[in-house]
Amino acid sequence: MERQPSSRGLELATAIALGLVSLVTALGVLQASTWNTQAARYLDDSADARDQSISISVTAQLKARADGAAMIDAQHYAELQDVALAANDLDAALAWELKLRTTLGNAYYLPPNAFDDWREAGFPADGNPVQSSDYLVAGFGPADALTLASQQLGGLGKQLMARAAIFGQAALVHALALFLFGVAGINRLRVARWVTLGVGAAVFVFGLFLMSTAY
Secondary structure (H helix, E strand, C coil): CCCCCHHHHHHHHHHHHHHHHHHHHHHHHHHHHHHHHHHHHHHHHHHHHHHHHHHHHHHHHHHHHHHHHHHHHHHHHHHHHHHHHHHHCCHHHHHHHHHHHHHCCCCCCCCCHHHHHHHHHHCCCCCCHHHHHHHHHHHHHHHHHHHHHHHHHHHHHHHHHHHHHHHHHHHHHHHHHHHHHHHHCCCCHHHHHHHHHHHHHHHHHHHHHHHHHCC
């Protein structure tokens, strides 16, 4: 005895629904796995950038302190040189010049001619080269850039992990849809099969909506 067309239609709809949900679930799991892998890479890079930033920042602080001390010594030598020049003591002036240039030569981040400009201005308190924007950029710029990169990479990693978590939730919803479609496939009551298919379809659509929120 041949089955009625309506029964065949139900079986066909059930088979199509099962295949479609299975495919979407598999693709969702694959995408979530890809996002988790990318997130782990971003978070590792973020941690590396943060560690490098801390190391460079500590080094820059130590060098800045050394440069600050060098500026104090250089200012002292310059003032003594001016006294020697005023007294027409060229030998002393030359000796102080040698100490001055040796001190400036050991500076780490001092911009060219920065001390000479400060000296010509009369050594104003707000004109110390180690407090200038150029000096701060040269000393702490790399550390700040790495800190910013670490924050951005960490943010990207967290975003991808959040997306993967949403797809994981959607996979659970689709598992429920698969269960409902499976029940519909074995149910012999036509009305119950249609109802189960309808509920499964609603659950499947909700899963798709949940996945869309990840973008």
